[in-house]
Amino acid sequence: xxxxxxxxxxxxxxxxxxxxxxxxxxxxxxxxxxxxxxxxxxxxxxxxxxxxxxxxxxxxxxxxxxxxxxxxxxxxxxxxxxxxxxxxxxxxxxxxxxxxxxxxxxxxxxxxx
Amino acid sequence: xxxxxxxxxxxxxxxxxxxxxxxxxxxxxxxxxxxxxxxxxxxxxxxxxxxxxxxxxxxxxxxxxxxxxxxxxxxxxxxxxxxxxxxxxxxxxxxxxxxxxxxxxxxxxxxxx
DNA sequence: AAGATATGTGACCATTTAGTCACATATGCG
DNA sequence: CGCATATGTGACTAAATGGTCACATATCTT
Numbered sequence: 001x002x003x004x005x006x007x008x009x010x011x012x013x014x015x016x017x018x019x020x021x022x023x024x025x026x027x028x029x030x031x032x033x034x035x036x037x038x039x040x041x042x043x044x045x046x047x048x049x050x051x052x053x054x055x056x057x058x059x060x061x062x063x064x065x066x067x068x069x070x071x072x073x074x075x076x077x078x079x080x081x082x083x084x085x086x087x088x089x090x091x092x093x094x095x096x097x098x099x100x101x102x103x104x105x106x107x108x109x110x111x112x113x
Numbered sequence: 114x115x116x117x118x119x120x121x122x123x124x125x126x127x128x129x130x131x132x133x134x135x136x137x138x139x140x141x142x143x144x145x146x147x148x149x150x151x152x153x154x155x156x157x158x159x160x161x162x163x164x165x166x167x168x169x170x171x172x173x174x175x176x177x178x179x180x181x182x183x184x185x186x187x188x189x190x191x192x193x194x195x196x197x198x199x200x201x202x203x204x205x206x207x208x209x210x211x212x213x214x215x216x217x218x219x220x221x222x223x224x225x226x
Numbered sequence: 227a228a229g230a231t232a233t234g235t236g237a238c239c240a241t242t243t244a245g246t247c248a249c250a251t252a253t254g255c256g
Numbered sequence: 257c258g259c260a261t262a263t264g265t266g267a268c269t270a271a272a273t274g275g276t277c278a279c280a281t282a283t284c285t286t
Contacts, residue, residue: 006128013126014244015119018196025203032262044245046264065253065262073203080197083131090138090186127274145232157275159234178232178283 005082008075011055016040017048021057024071031067118195121188124168129153130161134170137184144180 011017020034031049035042049069052058059070124130133147144162148155162182165171172183 009126009128009131013122015122016244018122022199025200030262040244041246042263043247043265047244062263067263071203073200073206074208076197076200077204080193084189084193084197086135087138087186087189090184091190093186095187129274143232153274154276155233156235156277160274175233180233 005075005078007051007055008057008079011051011057012076012079014048014051016045017052020045020048020052021071024058024069028061028068028070031069034069118188118191120164120168121170121192124164124170125189125192127161127164129158130165133158133161133165134184137171137182141181141183144182147182 016038019038023029023034023037031042031046034049035045038045049058049060053060056075057072059072061068061070129151132151136142136147136150144155144159147162148158151158162171162173166173169188170185172185174181174183
């Protein structure tokens with residue numbers, strides 16, 4: 001697969017969509033309930049929900065005339081495990097890099113490869 | 114501050130930029146070295162670097178006619194600590210949600226708030 | 227000084243994105 | 257039935273994005 005997390009990254013890039021996910025952490029919500037929380041139009045929220053659904057971050061279940069949106073945090077976990085986690089080893093090193101950076105001491109490439 | 118991580122999220126949304134960061138994990142690189150690794154034009158890479166720099170993910174030090182790009186992983190750590198971490202408690206629950214979702218048993222809202 | 231190398235800038239283009247309004251469908255209820 | 261409610265769709269706009277090419281500047285080397 002061609003990096004299925006691509007849609008997830010893009011979905012998470014928008015602050016409104018992250019807020020939607022934050023709301024869904026407390027439990028499933030109908031589309032109407034979600035719209036009531038945002039200043040933008042109902043359709044704008046629906047578009048965001050469609051993007052979140054395509055990314056697999058939101059699961060939808062229709063019940064009569066309502067649409068229940070469920071949070072699925074699994075893709076977020078994958079983002080962490082497949083990418084962010086790889087940077088844990090550099091966190092401490094980054095502070096050192098910053099220090100050398102401001103010191104401006106030349107010729108300290110220190111590349112690993 | 115008005116959520117300074119906004120630029121970081123947007124910067125991370127692009128796969129080319131994430132690849133640049135992956136390269137920089139092994140150590141600092143000049144702009145030219147980075148360009149050689151990508152199919153897109155040199156200027157496209159420079160634009161990506163500018164976005165990464167604005168987000169604070171890349172620190173730049175000029176040395177004579179070269180520009181050394183350093184990885185700064187601190188914003189990535191903040192993304193984790195201020196957002197992703199909050200979802201750890203839901204990872205297990207998401208599997209349960211998924212199970213209920215496919216079962217399609219109505220009326221199990223189970224909201225916390 | 228001259229040329230090669232490394233990076234910075236300006237102008238432009240195509241596509242995507244986030245948003246709008248208006249209208250359609252579908253369901254619960256009196 | 258008829259109406260209110262909840263969600264789905266179509267058409268459109270403005271701005272941001274990712275990309276290009278051409279040109280400018282600055283520095284190292286001969």
